[in-house]
Amino acid sequence: MKAVTLQDLADTLGVARSTVSRALRDDPQISPTTRHHVRRLARDLGYHPNAAARALTRRHSGVVGVALPRSAPFVFANPYFSTLLEGIASVAEDAGVPILFSASPTPDYERWLREGRVDGLIALGYGVRALDLEQLEGLAGGSAAIALVGAPPRATELPTVIADEAPGVATACARLAAAGHRELALVTGPEGAAYARARASLWRASAASAGMAIVATLHGDDTQPGGAAAARHLLEQDPVADAWLFGNDAMAFGALGALEAAGVRVPTDVAVVGFDDVPPAALLGLTTVHQPIRALGEHAMRLVVAALRGDTAPDHTFSTHLEERRTTRSAPSTPAVSSHGVTEDVT
């Protein structure tokens, strides 16, 4: 089954290929009648312009790539990325831009840009290593539209979309202190990750100014089993800190499971605080630092789409807040459970 080409249309109509091309592209130098004939035949024969040929002459593909930080099982097991993708895909859909992605530890996506496979790129999270960052900056000097989501390994001129984590962390510390906690445990992300270091030092500073101390720090792998392992580890410590902070919700979920299995009551014996506020957090009643994940994704795609069109998108800053639910004790007088409930973040 050969695909029908411009030439085919031209042949059966007895005109030149260029005429057909122009007719389909609404070129004013084609007469209405000819244009009409061409369009009708194109419709009847089911003509679809070859994407490769078009991309070749137009020097761009109209596709935006999304660089996932790690391999598929990791990425898709974490609702954080799904939610980010939700935002990205949703504005991509409105803009009519298809998305190319491949979860991979290797920086394929940088090749995509050079090969012209994609015109723009959104790099998620700590997938961007310092080395890649340099390459990306070079590519951005060309016509590539690039946006980063999450804290890059070092300062960069590349457009970066990120939420200010301070407010959420600050109120979390305030609430914990008010509830009587003094010694905290922190389970942060992988040792090398920039965002994990940033969050850890933020927690430390914020805890200190609320009159608390972080007495144990662990590095998790940002997965649910990793969180469970961290929890078991923390349970062996003596004394056990009675409030645990997690670098993301996935690890907190794992910890909740481990705590239940160990017969430890939450929040009575230990309070648990997550980070990100992914959709399942509301279901589980996990207290967590809310980050507008979906909005971050949307904005990243908006930046890229705007860059592709040549104009620049309005700047926007994102913030965080504490979503207080059932895994933390309430301070003596304040009502604690969020009124949002399970339907949140879904529509």
Place this chain on the structure above:
Amino acid sequence: MKAVTLQDLADTLGVARSTVSRALRDDPQISPTTRHHVRRLARDLGYHPNAAARALTRRHSGVVGVALPRSAPFVFANPYFSTLLEGIASVAEDAGVPILFSASPTPDYERWLREGRVDGLIALGYGVRALDLEQLEGLAGGSAAIALVGAPPRATELPTVIADEAPGVATACARLAAAGHRELALVTGPEGAAYARARASLWRASAASAGMAIVATLHGDDTQPGGAAAARHLLEQDPVADAWLFGNDAMAFGALGALEAAGVRVPTDVAVVGFDDVPPAALLGLTTVHQPIRALGEHAMRLVVAALRGDTAPDHTFSTHLEERRTTRSAPSTPAVSSHGVTEDVT
């Protein structure tokens, strides 16, 4: 910043473009020395073959498309699709195949095939409408590699990956009957959806042969809020069925929230059974019919990859089973809670 092309390499080396092309492609008719020179220069100049040009001559792009059934917010809010994507992306990663997708209600993906943007396509769930199915069947007659996931609207020759839902449903009914239930309520998917009809009639048949009856049937929209709404609706009925079956887990989650808000105890007052067993189900302790979602995705991609290579993948059948957790009562003598716990489906 112009990209470096074959011609550039040829010019600086003083050879023909074709020579450079052959040298890079390990053509035996190029001398080792020339080949070496070419490769070195290519590396030094950072040459990357233009994807469009290559796709144009080779008549294929090396990309596989994934057709999402509805728009992004719906798809990514549902862990079912994330898990499917996890499987798909994971074998795509191994095969080195990038994935193109765009959540959209319109059949863009069929265009993708015709435009040569993608060589293969995986169509998810009830996104495949009867009309599209015809188109897809036509395209499959050509060289397109197509796989369907989930029940198609009608019988088709297209390779379809789907799990046998009968075993899971049957044991669910058996357990419910053993726990003393007699009258069930069913909240199934959208009215028009083929898979929803199939599941509904399966539940009905299975319940009947277990000595139970489905006394109320509602159509939900497969979302969490939809499930909550359905639950509120069911609570107004008189008498209230004391076991509720849901067409997917997302709706069951919503129902759980609504039940909690209404002060109804689960499973004492009403038992809740979901469908799919998405990862959060384990966290929440939702009893549900387990479907090997990730494996379904993996197999679909394997089918497509095999078809692209010209050979055919081994057939494989998938089954379901009941994952009994805390939202159903246990029968008098059997131990009920699954031993899997929270770490399931994560590694």
Place this chain on the structure above:
DNA sequence: CGACGGCCCGCAACCGGTTGCGCTGCAGGA
């Protein structure tokens, strides 16, 4: 010493659209 064969490489066509430019034919103005 000439012929023949094999190794390497260049020429040119092609994939399917896009686009600058030039040519034709007809209408209107001088």
Place this chain on the structure above:
DNA sequence: TCCTGCAGCGCAACCGGTTGCGGGCCGTCG
């Protein structure tokens, strides 16, 4: 009547790789 102007279309080059085929150069054998 001749020239100008413009609308409408064709020619051909180009985008950047790929590939069939032909040809030059060299070594070897008769």
